[in-house]
Amino acid sequence: MKKLMAANWKMYKTAGEARTTAASLAALTADTLPDDREVVIFPQFTALSPVADALRHAAGYSVGGQDVYPAAEGAYTGEISPGMLMDCGCAWVLTGHSERRHVIGESDELVGAKTAFSINAGLKVVLCIGETIEEREAGRLGEVLKRQLDTGLAGVKGDAVPAAIAVAYEPVWAIGTGKVAGPPEIVEAHALVRQLLVARYGQPGNAIRILYGGSVKPENAREIIALDNVDGVLVGGASLQADSFSRIILA
Numbered sequence: 001m002k003k004l005m006a007a008n009w010k011m012y013k014t015a016g017e018a019r020t021t022a023a024s025l026a027a028l029t030a031d032t033l034p035d036d037r038e039v040v041i042f043p044q045f046t047a048l049s050p051v052a053d054a055l056r057h058a059a060g061y062s063v064g065g066q067d068v069y070p071a072a073e074g075a076y077t078g079e080i081s082p083g084m085l086m087d088c089g090c091a092w093v094l095t096g097h098s099e100r101r102h103v104i105g106e107s108d109e110l111v112g113a114k115t116a117f118s119i120n121a122g123l124k125v126v127l128c129i130g131e132t133i134e135e136r137e138a139g140r141l142g143e144v145l146k147r148q149l150d151t152g153l154a155g156v157k158g159d160a161v162p163a164a165i166a167v168a169y170e171p172v173w174a175i176g177t178g179k180v181a182g183p184p185e186i187v188e189a190h191a192l193v194r195q196l197l198v199a200r201y202g203q204p205g206n207a208i209r210i211l212y213g214g215s216v217k218p219e220n221a222r223e224i225i226a227l228d229n230v231d232g233v234l235v236g237g238a239s240l241q242a243d244s245f246s247r248i249i250l251a
């Protein structure tokens with residue numbers, strides 16, 4: 001199973017800046033990318049085509065959208081369809097990122113609809129889940145992860161697993177805060193996610209990649225990637241500079 005090293009560039013970088021960063025990243029890592037690593041960059045929408053273009057000769061690299069709407073086309077002002085993402089060179093999409101759940105107000109059900117529709121349309125999905133600090137302190141970690149996975153994967157059939165889906169565990173309290181979850185917290189949460197995936201899909205649930213996200217940096221990436229059931233990382237702030245993200249990719 002290849003480790004999935006993913007960069008979420010959030011609402012940063014113009015199209016030109018994103019293209020330059022992607023080109024620098026490819027120059028720093030493309031020749032040295034280990035066989036067991038795969039890289040996905042999630043830039044904002046106007047940067048998708050330029051980034052896909054910059055990475056078209058970089059083996060092991062692909063591009064994804066940060067969001068999607070569950071319809072092929074229609075009167076959905078401001079939204080974008082899976083087909084439109086693929087037309088820009090995307091192979092992947094993120095669903096359920098905590099900023100979409102907690103800042104934009106997306107429901108578990110909408111996240112589930114986006115996930116299933118995107119897979120049926122031919123995209124691979126990184127479904128993001130994770131608890132808030134209040135939920136963790138109230139002892140609700142297991143319940144929250146189960147609810148987000150049950151609803152997020154409700155329409156994802158076993159035959160799409162494991163190729164079309166990865167799950168990113170991103171504790172909300174560790175995102176952009178510099179507070180990385182400690183190894184015991186990561187191992188506990190990833191083991192819970194693994195159990196839930198195997199309960200849902202049987203043996204193929206063991207091959208679904210589970211990524212960790214939340215304050216991953218060049219300094220802590222190697223230790224995190226080596227933990228049980230950590231099959232990659234989803235990186236925000238430390239992925240914005242080519243030098244920093246290249247050190248994470250090669251960690």
Ligand code: 13P
Nearest residue numbers: 008175176214215236237
């Ligand atoms: P940071 O790496 O900036 O904490 O962000 C994590 C994240 O939200 C990735 O999706």
